[in-house]
Amino acid sequence: MTPTRKRRLIAVALILGAxxxxxxxxxxxxxxxxxxxxxxxxxxxxKVPEGARFRIGGMVKDQSIERGQSLTVAFVVTDGDGDxxxxxxxxLPDLFREKQSVIATGSMQGDRFVATEVLAKHDENYxxxxxxxxxxxxxxKHVKPKE
Amino acid sequence: xxxxxxxxxxxxxxxxxxxxxxxxxxxxxxxAVLFAAAGLYGGLVVAPPDYQQSDAYRIIFVHVxxxxxxxxxxxxxxxxxxxALVWRIKLAEVLAMACAPIGAAFTVITLATGAIWGKxxxxxxxxxxxxLTSELVLLFLYLGVIGxxxxxxxxxxxxxxxxxxxxxxxxNVPIVHFSVKWWNTLHQGSTVRLLGPSAIDASMLWPLLxxxxxxxxxxxxxxxxxxxxxxxxxxxxxxxxxAEAQRAEGTP
Numbered sequence: 001m002t003p004t005r006k007r008r009l010i011a012v013a014l015i016l017g018a019x020x021x022x023x024x025x026x027x028x029x030x031x032x033x034x035x036x037x038x039x040x041x042x043x044x045x046x047k048v049p050e051g052a053r054f055r056i057g058g059m060v061k062d063q064s065i066e067r068g069q070s071l072t073v074a075f076v077v078t079d080g081d082g083d084x085x086x087x088x089x090x091x092l093p094d095l096f097r098e099k100q101s102v103i104a105t106g107s108m109q110g111d112r113f114v115a116t117e118v119l120a121k122h123d124e125n126y127x128x129x130x131x132x133x134x135x136x137x138x139x140x141k142h143v144k145p146k147e
Numbered sequence: 148x149x150x151x152x153x154x155x156x157x158x159x160x161x162x163x164x165x166x167x168x169x170x171x172x173x174x175x176x177x178x179a180v181l182f183a184a185a186g187l188y189g190g191l192v193v194a195p196p197d198y199q200q201s202d203a204y205r206i207i208f209v210h211v212x213x214x215x216x217x218x219x220x221x222x223x224x225x226x227x228x229x230x231a232l233v234w235r236i237k238l239a240e241v242l243a244m245a246c247a248p249i250g251a252a253f254t255v256i257t258l259a260t261g262a263i264w265g266k267x268x269x270x271x272x273x274x275x276x277x278x279l280t281s282e283l284v285l286l287f288l289y290l291g292v293i294g295x296x297x298x299x300x301x302x303x304x305x306x307x308x309x310x311x312x313x314x315x316x317x318x319n320v321p322i323v324h325f326s327v328k329w330w331n332t333l334h335q336g337s338t339v340r341l342l343g344p345s346a347i348d349a350s351m352l353w354p355l356l357x358x359x360x361x362x363x364x365x366x367x368x369x370x371x372x373x374x375x376x377x378x379x380x381x382x383x384x385x386x387x388x389x390a391e392a393q394r395a396e397g398t399p
């Protein structure tokens with residue numbers, strides 16, 4: 001390697017290293033500040049500032065969906081440790097169902113969360129329908145006899 | 148000089164590359180079309196519907212391979228940019244610059260198909276979560292490289308300036324990839340994993356991999372064709388380029 005190329009190589013490597021470190025630090029800092037959503041237990045622990053608009057994320061609790069007049073709906077979002085009642089009026093996404101992850105945007109009104117937007121979060125699993133049914137049946141077979 | 152270095156030197160010579168690329172490109176295009184047809188038939192017709200999304204999930208056969216390519220092409224562009232900056236090899240400059248429009252196209256496809264899927268499934272076209280935002284930044288980086296390259300008069304100086312931007316932008320690639328791990332995002336985590344079992348059934352995985360292979364071949368073919376044109380434009384006054392032009396016109 002000629003001295004010129006070596007000098008260029010070192011210069012480029014140094015700049016790339018500096019940019020890399022700067023980015024790593026930024027990412028590390030953002031990890032603590034940039035919160036896309038809060039979980040119900042974080043809200044109950046008082047981590048959300050009063051009156052703020054924020055997102056709540058978690059699982060729709062089994063058998064918690066109550067449908068009211070026209071498009072009004074209420075359900076409970078849970079993260080296993082804490083529960084939060086969410087109220088919403090509008091069209092729900094296709095994937096919205098019990099035991100499915102959701103993300104709702106809105107604010108607290110008293111002890112309930114009033115949402116202006118409800119998004120369903122999809123997990124990374126892709127399973128054919130008949131396989132899912134077969135798995136469900138097999139699962140039920142193993143669970144039921146105990147009752 | 149050992150054989151490998153010698154081969155690299157030969158490959159770096161514009162006339163040799165021009166001829167080799169011209170011979171390879173049609174085969175690569177043919178392979179890409181073949182694999183894409185097989186993969187899309189497998190994905191859109193043969194693969195079973197998903198247990199939750201039924202048929203709507205089939206957009207992953209376009210979305211996921213495009214997303215992989217948007218990152219992969221950036222990586223290839225950055226490697227070429229690095230070589231171009233340190234060794235000042237003309238071919239590396241040309242290849243790096245030829246990567247940008249192809250990568251930008253794949254990024255646009257990724258963002259568009261993601262939005263089309265997101266509207267019915269999530270309930271929104273767009274949200275500013277870490278994955279979506281960093282992918283959008285990736286698109287802007289591609290556009291920045293293209294813009295900078297076009298903005299400077301001298302082709303080689305333009306290539307070096309744009310290569311520098313391309314190289315710096317590489318820091319965004321791991322951010323896009325790991326964004327779903329580092330932050331709470333609306334976007335789901337990785338389905339297909341290199342290490343460990345994938346979270347997708349084998350009957351849905353094989354068409355996905357076929358399309359992924361097709362996009363790789365398409366990229367290489369497209370890159371070679373673009374690089375050939377760019378090389379001819381750069382070396383227009385040289386003996387080999389004139390000979391090449393004369394041969395194409397059929398005059399002796």
